Amino acid sequence: MIKNMMFSPKQAEALLLLKSGRLRRINIFEGSVRSGKTYISMILWAFWVAGSPKERSYLMAAKTLATLKRNVLEPLSELLGGGFTYSLGKKDGQLFGRRIYLEGASNALSENKIRGMTLMGAYCDELTLFGEDFFTMLLSRLSEDGAKLFATTNPDCPAHWVKKDYLDNKSLDLLSMKFTLTDNVFLPSKYVEALKKEFCGVFYDRYILGEWVAAEGRIYGDFSSACVLTSRELEQRLSEKPLIRSVIGVDYGGSGSASAFVHVGFDEGFRNVYVLSEFYDKRNRSAECLINSFAEYVGRETERFPRLSAVYCDSAEQLLVKSFRGAVRAEVLNAKKKPINTRINMLNRLISAGRFFVSEDCPHVIEAIQSAVWDERSPNKDIRLDNGTTNIDSLDAMEYAIERFENQLFGL
DSSP states (O other), X not given: OGGGOOOOHHHHHHHHHHHTTOOOSEEEEEESTTSSHHHHXXXXXXXXXXXXXXXXXXXXXXXXXXXXXXXXXXXXXXXHGGGEEEETTTTEEEETTEEEEEXXXXXXXXXXXXXXXXOSEEEESSGGGSOHHHHHHHHHHOOSTTOEEEEEEOOOOTTSHIIIIIITOTTSOEEEEEEOGGGOTTSOHHHHHHHHHTOOHHHHHHHTSOOOOOOOSBSOTTOOGGGEEOHHHHHHHHHHSOEEEEEEEEEOOOTTOOEEEEEEEEEGGGOOEEEEEEEEESOOOOHHHHHHHHHHHHHHHHHHOTTEEEEEEOTTOHHHHHHHHHHOSSEEEXXXXXXXXXXXXXXXHHHHTTOEEEETTOHHHHHHHHHOBBOTTOTTSOOBXXXXXXXXXXXXXXXXXXXXXXXXXXXX
């Protein structure tokens, strides 16, 4: 099978590691997005398992089982056909007759899932998203003679434990192989150029150049006046390409913060994202006032934009969510609340690609995007500054509206 596959020079170099027996106990394939690292790592993993003892146990893991399925299990199944089968419900599979356990590593409790295991091999997708405790436990479970770990990752902060404790630790039996976007010779040049334009700042350095760099300064460096539309410009654009769907994101105010509603629309094919209107109130007089304001806002926006289909609320206040459901006809759901940096990356990609626009009638959203900065007091992690000096509430509300459509926006 391997003779019929096509490999880039970098992938062929990685394949030689397997053929020549130069794989190490820990093998990490790092670098930019779409560089071909996951593809070759899956092949190396599959053929290494095929040559390993049948009676031993193996594990494949990602932050969640859903991401493991999307990033690895489905592609591997298509690649190997009957050579690999799996059941997400049973959390196991068969790879060339070897039993493969499947696990998620989403939180600190995940390490309990693998306690007591004795493993011959493990495959980790997007390693920097794992909890350190899970990974430490996983290494201790790789106790069979000749056991190996395969992992992929995009770069992160230089102080991340993957970089500091493993990649930079010369005393470990570890192989690190870096891939960049240009290593993938099979990508169309137009796609590569388009992808480069979608990232800026720290995300460009990490996801395009494959560098481990710290986040600093403005978060949305590419946001400019070109992203802000007058009422007339917005009306003109939507007359040419009408919205196919719109939703509202809701963030509740607390001590020192504001309550914010942000209405976001999407045109055909989820090509462009428009921030249509906003509500912002820092007084937070009472829950009753907020519910009334919400009902009025949703009613007004539904008249303006009949495509309004749902409202996504911060799930922290379930009593308010229930009250909101009774106050409007639109569907009111809990926001997904994806990791903040996932939401930041989504918005940055949209801005950098010229696909994100804000109505001039949304001054709080505009100010929030312009003033958002990385917290310089947190050198070990990428943390958005949230100390009351910037408007995080409008950002959260807007992100709750956008985050559910990541797959449609980026073709995932």
